Amino acid sequence: MAQKPYRFSKKAGRYIPNTQSGNRKFYHKLLASIEPYADFDPNSTYGKHIMKKTISDLRKYKLTNEEYSEHKNSLATKIKRLKELQDNNKREEGFRRRNAINKRASEIVQQKNPLVAFLKKRAFLIAVITGIFFHVFFNEIQKSIWVFLGCWVSLSILGNWIFNRIKKSNFFLAQIELKHSDFDQDLRTLELSKKEEIRLNEIEIENFKNQMEILRTKVSLKAQDLLNEDKLKFILSEQFYNSTDWKKIRVQALLSFENVCVNCGSLENLAIDHIYPRSKFPEKALELSNTQILCLKCNSSKGNRMY
Structure with a gap:
């Protein structure tokens, strides 16, 4: 649980900044990271005076830095997820395009070679009719069944083989027709949404970075003043x-x-x-x-x- 920034002092009779012991030591280290010349003892009289003057800005800097780190981690996660989404979308778009080209090539075969398409699609029906005719003319049920099966298998293999050969020759034509077709509009919409999230996150990170720089400058200047003019006043005081x-x-x-x-x-x-x-x-x-x-x-x- 985070330590509260204020505590009630019985001696002072009011709430005062919680800068005792470890907390003051932590903020002194933070101040030293901002202003290298702040090498004073934070538990000394003058050290406590400096910490009291700078603790508010140091606390703001600490909180801003924590939010900055959180947003940086969030940005890294979002970028990683966007990359995964782009890879998945690329595979999905390729899958959709291949299916569309294959379907269009089949449609071209059906338009240009309806007989082949009919043979491929109606092989079973033709085999049934052939078996019935054989049975009518020869009245042999067993042979009729074998004729039906042989006819069905032969027509299916032949029909599919001819259909696929013609379809392969029309693949290029199907690719040209579908060259400018959009198969990933819904996928790109999701990508754009993720990219917008990343853009806003980057803006927030830049804002936190600017805030930190402003606070660093403010703390550094204040610490320099305290380490110079105020220190002389303190030394000359009673x-x-x-x-x-x-x-x-x-x-x-x-x-x-x-x-x-x-x-x-x-x-x-x-x-x-x-x-x-x-x-x-x-x-x-x-x-x-x-x-x-x-x-x-x-x-x-x-x-x-x-x-």
Whole structure:
């Protein structure tokens, strides 16, 4: 079941975007795929600020991308089915054409050689009449039956053989007559319907693609602004020293440097100081190499100077 985009926060007393833990991590990866420079920690104070500003557009991008993928898969299926339909229609059209040509060739034989057609069609009747006459004249029922059977088989074979030979010679004439005949109009109507579905699907895919590009540009520009101007404002704000970003750098500095004031050597009341002051060089405020350990007295006397 899909996770709801909003949740009720008891602390805030209202519904807020559901960007906690794994959800925020997922959208941070999505943001990084759009804007490669978004390599911040999504769980940091500033990271949460960026995610809060971009989560709405990222969610729209995700949904649009899902619909785009669904329509692409649907298009691939429709194209495959159209190909199968075209192959089946081609076979069906060939079958119908062959039957029509064969039927027309038979009609030509019947028109030009009615005697052959009559012999082929009425072989049984002629055999019956012959058997009856034989019985009347010779009064032998058994021989009459054999005469009937022999006559029927002979006339059937002879009639069909002559008819088929004449029909083969008229195949070409039948093909010429039916050359421009339409045997697949109903089949082509179904094909056109499928092609129209594919065309509309392609238009939808292109629309989703354009929407995604617009959202990508919007998210990228917003992320760049947040990673530049807003970041400087955040670093210069009073909340900077309470942020997880600064606390993370502070812990790293305490672990990396000796716990002694680099100015006077004091071991008491130590603090982490910016070598290049945060007010003058905010872009260096979160660099470990720009930190040093000072006691509170030395830190206060240093002020905004560099040493």
